[in-house]
Amino acid sequence: MPYATPTLSALRQQVAQDIAANLPGGDGMLRFSNLGVMAAAQAAMAYGHYDYISFVARQATPYTATGEFLQGWGALKGVFIKPATAASGSATFPGQIGQPLPAGTLVNRGDGQQYTVTGGGVVSLAGTVTVPITAIADPAGLVGAAGNSPAGTLLSLAQSVPGIQAAGSAATALTGGADLEGDEPYRARVLSAFQSTPQGGAQNDYITWATAVPGVSRAWCAPSGFGPGTVVVYVMLDGAESANGGFPVGSNGVSQFDLGPGGVPRGVVATGDQLIVANAIAPLQPVTALVYVVAPISNSVPFTIKGVPVASQAAVSLAIAGVFFQYGQPGGSIPLQLIWSAIATVSGVSDFIVVSPSGADITSPTGYLPVLGPITWQ
Known part of the structure; x- marks a missing residue:
């Protein structure tokens, strides 16, 4: 008591x-x-x-500790808070053929967010120059997700560059930005570390290693996913890649440091977000395991729901999305009863029917992650 x-x-x-x-x-x-x-x-x-x-x-106790005290408990298990990371991508600016856009040039977004050109370029025969850019880090080291932007976002040069027009745009989505990890998601990882003793390559170990990477919010491990001796790690970056629905941006594959005879990678090397995660896992994984980091494939599940008042429809959508977030996994299933229960808890909903999907479970093929699709209200 x-x-x-x-x-x-x-x-x-x-x-x-x-x-x-x-x-x-x-x-x-x-x-x-x-x-x-x-x-x-x-x-x-x-x-x-x-x-x-x-x-x-x-x-x-780590169950209720906060701030630096929670981080102290995490340090006892080698679990450290994820730092903020900066968004990056590429931007395109029109200009005169042959004119250079040097590295270090500052680029502005309409709301004041600034980026810096990390690699110079020269205007091509097409009359444009495309250069890599990275968001300027928050001096306090707390915020990074604000730098994420979809492709096509309007950008401008912060200072004039001879032969380069000031107005440009994001050539690719600016992704990878993540805020400093909050206490609650960090607490979940700390408690998991106390509850799950490392086994040197068990399923939970791969999940722990993957979710320790900044930006990674969820991870799943599929033993022998690509055949005997392989381990498939699925990852999601719900905050850092929110512009892409949380799905990683890059190609699936192994770490560039997972080398076999002759110093050649033992599989196709990943790129983008998948490579970052694979490189983080490489020094921790058993030497005999061939680890592939893979982005799940979206399995959009449409709904038809009857009897929900218009005022409650947005809340019902959030409730269903929350069930998918909590219980969805690649190739797994979600009991439809969980959907019914989530809808029933929404204020203002007293009588409703989930017309479709029907049956007992929402199932997904191997490698597919269920996500909420369009809802038809009746």
């Missing part, structure tokens, strides 16, 4: 009663008496002590 911390009012009353009991004729309840002031001050100090002890108790 939890300890009930006394309120400040209860402490004041207790001190006043103690004064009255031990000092005949002294009334500790009088507002402006010396005894009343002393009673209020002592009660406030005692309340502060209770509050501090409560704080210490919360930090005494």
